[in-house]
Amino acid sequence: MASKASAPAVDKRRQILDAAIRVFARQGFHSTRVSDIADEAGVAYGLVYHYFKSKDEVLNELFVERWSLLLAAIEEADREGVSPRQKLEAVAGFIVGSYRHDPELMKVIIVEVTRAANSFGRTHLPEIRRAYDSIAKIVAEGQESGEFRRDIDPTFASMSFYGAIEQLLTGWIFEVIPASDADFDQAKSLVVATICDGLEPR
Amino acid sequence: MASKASAPAVDKRRQILDAAIRVFARQGFHSTRVSDIADEAGVAYGLVYHYFKSKDEVLNELFVERWSLLLAAIEEADREGVSPRQKLEAVAGFIVGSYRHDPELMKVIIVEVTRAANSFGRTHLPEIRRAYDSIAKIVAEGQESGEFRRDIDPTFASMSFYGAIEQLLTGWIFEVIPASDADFDQAKSLVVATICDGLEPR
DNA sequence: AGACCGATTGACTGGTCAGTCAACCAGCGA
DNA sequence: TCGCTGGTTGACTGACCAGTCAATCGGTCT
Known part of the structure; x- marks a missing residue:
């Protein structure tokens, strides 16, 4: 994954994790929708499920x-x-x-x-x-x-x-x-x- | 309420609260349904809302x-x-x-x-x-x-x-x-x- | 008896999301 | 140029559940 010869300019997975930190901190885990994470990360809803199997x-x-x-x-x-x-x-x-x-x-x-x-x-x-x-x-x-x-x-x-x-x-x-x-x-x-x-x- | 001349044999409100303690302790607040409380208290679903305005x-x-x-x-x-x-x-x-x-x-x-x-x-x-x-x-x-x-x-x-x-x-x-x-x-x-x-x- | 009223019942509704999926796109190798 | 592959998209569905409400019950007063 991160060990690819040339890493992509943006690591979407990391981007999602960082966005999740912000959103979880702001609203709490239970009241954040997966769409909130995606929005905060500037990424499509489905991509979250490409990198993680669940919220x-x-x-x-x-x-x-x-x-x-x-x-x-x-x-x-x-x-x-x-x-x-x-x-x-x-x-x-x-x-x-x-x-x-x-x-x-x-x-x-x-x-x-x-x-x-x-x-x-x-x-x-x-x-x-x-x-x-x-x-x-x-x-x-x-x-x-x-x-x-x-x-x-x-x-x-x-x-x-x-x-x-x-x-x-x-x-x-x-x-x-x-x-x-x-x-x-x-x-x-x-x-x-x-x-x-x-x-x-x- | 409890100050009626003759209190009812069973205080349903108290019964619901006590049931809630048990269920919340067992399953946690978020994963208990209001119906779980009612069931545990041996009481109809709607009665919970008669005594409390929300979960x-x-x-x-x-x-x-x-x-x-x-x-x-x-x-x-x-x-x-x-x-x-x-x-x-x-x-x-x-x-x-x-x-x-x-x-x-x-x-x-x-x-x-x-x-x-x-x-x-x-x-x-x-x-x-x-x-x-x-x-x-x-x-x-x-x-x-x-x-x-x-x-x-x-x-x-x-x-x-x-x-x-x-x-x-x-x-x-x-x-x-x-x-x-x-x-x-x-x-x-x-x-x-x-x-x-x-x-x-x- | 009959009217009244609060307690009690549980079927039903409306809204919310987590997770799915079929389609789309971009780069790359043949 | 033409697949092929893996990243990316977002509309959609199925399940779940809090809260509502009309109906029923049972006791009390007249």
Whole structure:
């Protein structure tokens, strides 16, 4: 496909995916018609079905594409020989960075997949779970090395950590909390400070 | 309605609401037909429209009914003259307790409203935000009294705290993490310990 | 009895889309 | 020039379902 000797000047498939991001972000998956995607992409209705076997598959593609990067980033962070706290910082940084870099895509991923475990998320639960597990692994290693306390289940900690970050993104997405560049910069360290140091003074 | 001199043996309206909880929890809001609700309630299709003006209104009713209790509980917790940490414990305890008491209803609230800010949540954003704000208020008071550190924005802390709890419930709902009675018991204190004390040993 | 009225019933309608498909087009090799 | 092939088009169809409504039921009051 993309490995053709000479790629076409415009990659219609990509064009459709990018249009879908915009439309899904604007109207939500359920209330976008396939024709909306085609229109936004400046392409005929039927072409969407030439490249994707269903509307669902378009969303799937967007999710898988992005989530695999996240999984890679978490595992990469774990591989580095730094403190568990720095690993968590790297994970938080990657997620916040993803949002900063392409808020529309992250909105779609979170709102339509990650936070929609009943519909789409269900299909992708295994991949989503893999992220939780990788974070839990970081916490568990921190406990073994004595850098983290041992009386909090790593799975619990992982869910709290991920939940906190996702809630922040959700707050930005729906303008419940301000989303300036300064907020993005702070977010990473504040989340990690909250989770690692706690709210009570030391 | 319910204030009639002699209430009917069966309150059909309530019967419909309870049936809706079960069906929404089982199939999700989008893929339940109004006829599913009627069937589950053992009632004719049209009767749903006698008591509710639309399918949406059924969900709204369920949400408002429950969320107002949550708001009351948070504000009540804040009113008591205890430490901010104990207030957060009360809030976490109420939410976990709600799930324990009626997991299906909480599943519907979270999956279809709270975590669905694009569709339904949008309508209820003000009420949802009120919960965040009340929690932030608890944190802010804790900072003023010196029981919480001052370098973390209360709004941030509030989102992290609420996000952590909601993520735990979501984990239970989708069986990503085990949901035994023991887990419920621990959850409250573990979340609060994580957020207040942090993962790093003191 | 008979009139009245709210609760209850379920067949039906109107509108909406996802997905199909037959036709069309452009480039290229023979 | 003439197929051939794969990308591209958009009208159309079949299914689905929220919401409507006219009819029926059952209790109460006169």
